[in-house]
Amino acid sequence: MIARRGLRFLRDRWQVVLRLAVWSLLETGQTFLTGYAPARALDDGFLAGRPGVGLAWLGVAGAGVLVGAFGTARVYTAVAELVEPLRDGLVNRVVSRGVREGDTTALSGLTQQTEIARDTFAGLVMVSRSFVFTAAGALIGLFSLAPPLLLVVGLPLLAGVALFLATLRPLARRQEAFLVADEALAERYGVVCPGLRDITAAGAEERVAADTGRHIETERRAAASLARWGVLRVAALTIGGELPIVLLLVAAPWLLGQGVTPGALVGALSYVTQSLLPALRNLVHGLGTSGSRLVVVLRRLLREDGSASGTPTGQLRRPADDPPGIPALTLKSVTFAYGPAAAPVVDGLDLELRPGAHLAVVGPSGIGKSTLTALVAGVLEPGHGAIRVFGYPVPGAEAAGRRVLVPQEAYVHTGTLAENLGLLRPDPVPEAELLAAAEAVGLLPLLDALGGPAAPVDPAALSAGERQLIALTRAYLSYAPLVLLDEATCHLDPRAEEHAERAFAARPGGTLVVVAHRISSTRRADRVLVMDGRTTAYGTHDELLDRSALYRDLVGSWSPAPSQPALALGDPDRVDAVAGPGLAGDGRHVVAHGPVGQVQAPGDLRHGGPLGGQG
Known part of the structure; x- marks a missing residue:
């Protein structure tokens, strides 16, 4: 449901998406020049004994950075045109549900969850867009320098991205499970801590401790599962972003034998270290963590009713009607x-x-x-x-x-x-x-x-x-x-x-x-x-x-016969004072709280305890 709504949201704003893509092309040009310009500066300039040509290519690389910065500034404007309508729509939905249903989570949704959704969505758009256009610029540059470089760098990059995409859904599920467990534990603490006196009075310490322990254990298991899958995320980053560096160094003699110039080899290393590795790292961490967090928040904000929450744990809810004939x-x-x-x-x-x-x-x-x-x-x-x-x-x-x-x-x-x-x-x-x-x-x-x-x-x-x-x-x-x-x-x-x-x-x-x-x-x-x-x-x-x-x-x-208390009524300590008619201490009853035959009159109120023991 979230994916379908997201696609519909982007389709309704296709002009903004197109403008975002156009400005992002300038970043592609910047990435292309990141490796291509130094390669030409070495091969056609400094190594050829023409320092002027080399400096000119470096100047082209610097101009590419300025053009890319201009495009990046316009990219932020386009991203804002996507993000703010999302936030406005979520705010309208939260407020409408709060007014219509009296939803007690409306304040949290309005002040915190919508802001999380807006910031996370903006980050995901920036990260995903940056990786796509950065990878495109780098791969085009590698092919332009020497096709064998594309083979050495492109294959592990594709393998790393494929591994990451394959683990994306399991990672998201486990990240969501961890977030839910963490929120449940925090909610449990919020109920238990203010009620510690009540828990002690009821003798429920072990019961509450065991229940809280189950919440802690649930979060621990979720964290352990997330950590295990997180290893694959690290593996994907290593294969796609760091292995190409090793392969370029190991395969350098073979590449030089295939006609790859020293400048092209340096340009390839520049593409990997300055563009592909940072872009892939941002993608892995952005989609792997923020993406699942966005899904959790959107599911809560876009739910059709108030059933997801609204009654704090520990409070009694109105129970549904039970089928007839069931014993109480x-x-x-x-x-x-x-x-x-x-x-x-x-x-x-x-x-x-x-x-x-x-x-x-x-x-x-x-x-x-x-x-x-x-x-x-x-x-x-x-x-x-x-x-x-x-x-x-x-x-x-x-x-x-x-x-x-x-x-x-x-x-x-x-x-x-x-x-x-x-x-x-x-x-x-x-x-x-x-x-x-x-x-x-x-x-x-x-x-x-x-x-x-x-x-x-x-x-x-x-x-x-x-x-x-x-x-x-x-x-x-x-x-x-x-x-x-x-x-x-x-x-x-x-x-x-x-x-x-x-x-x-x-x-x-x-x-x-x-x-x-x-x-x-x-x-x-x-x-x-x-x-x-x-x-x-x-x-x-x-x-x-x-x-x-x-x-x-x-x-x-x-015995219903009148009796007198063992000690005078009245309690200077005000521990169990008699407030007046309707309260204990009027001497009109005898209470049996011991073995048969041992009758105890209303007890000494100075002790502040109930009249007799507790069964």
Whole structure:
């Protein structure tokens, strides 16, 4: 497609191309005189004892340089008449697509990529034109001096050019692969570096490091492949531009025996060293590197839609509609252990959730509840078994775009409230949609108290419960149909927790998995998964009360009776301050986060941790 468009572009401007060729002919004359004039100066002048004739021929060579410089100046004007229309056309296309489609890459295309295309195209025109007309002038000069010289110089030149042209397409592909890999790695760094705190909070260091390592390895392999093919480029330059020098020296006795004069031999060396070798070197390096770069840029600028880019890596995209009947979540024989010698935390787990399902996960502290959500989110990888989200394997980009994990410790960054809430959206969230989500989840009072969506947010000034409300609303606004709440409401009071969970359960097309913090979460769920090491139980709340002793014990431990906290509320360190109604610390619930029978009241908020351990 790029080649056809390029030919059509040149055909539409045939007058400019013709003018470029005419002015380039002056350079051909200059190249011709580069070797022919010194040869005549030696043979007919200095070696013949006529220094005046020799000086006259050298004067002709100097005049040729001046004429060539005049032609070169006119060449630049003609090249500009080709390049500027190309740039204008690309700018118009980028701006039109940016306005029509809201393309987020329009600014980069306008300010950087079009300039790369213009400069690279101009360089390629100059390099290609120079080689064609320089080679023509040199070969004509060699034939004029002595036909055997054309044989000695022309054959290796043609062989070198043929080798280079044969490797041009593979080189271009590998150069493009390297550029794409380099840009992907740079984009990955751009996502990872600002999110280091979030990565650490989620315990995803190894996962992110492995993913970044794959990008680095991809670029390394692309660079190695490009380097191997680059050897052939060097070989082409050696054969076409440097071997003729050696052949002229080695074959000098034979050439002199064939009637080639010393001046003609010197002229041939001048053609090779002063004209052919520099022109071939510029061609090889210009087409071999800049040419493929131009192809990459033009492919992006001339794409028919905005699908090539537009959503930064690491942000959730709106997933395509999945075929009906595909389970929202499938686990088959999933086993995971923290180390080869450790006992499995999840052992041979099978689970299937239909779209729209609401699952609560319960079990003693440390039994693997949070590990399960990390496996589904792709933060951890199972040692055995398979996990699929809407039919797509985990880990994987398609699965990642269909699920969102909200951990216990909510991440809020410095910025506006709207920026925090829209973190998982590729584009700014309309204010009406943002306010509707805030009302659905229960963030609206806090949003009003802070001063609205545009209000700045200081994470240190927020309580843990307020940060959780922001993280929950952020997940609600994401495009992911599967939401994983890993005790993401542990700092909210029961009423606020119920409000948020019901909002996610009623989310259109949404599937909800909740690591339960209170027994009320299991009563609201369609199904409950009880984890107990190597064994699990699955069913409704009433079914599990009948057949699961562990579930009965957990329900008994989750006493709804009022209790008082072990220490006075209030936190002078402001690590986990109670902000008011709707947040944890009101003493209206008891939390079971230990072995059955050990009941723990709301913990010491001075530690700043969640109320209990993490499963």
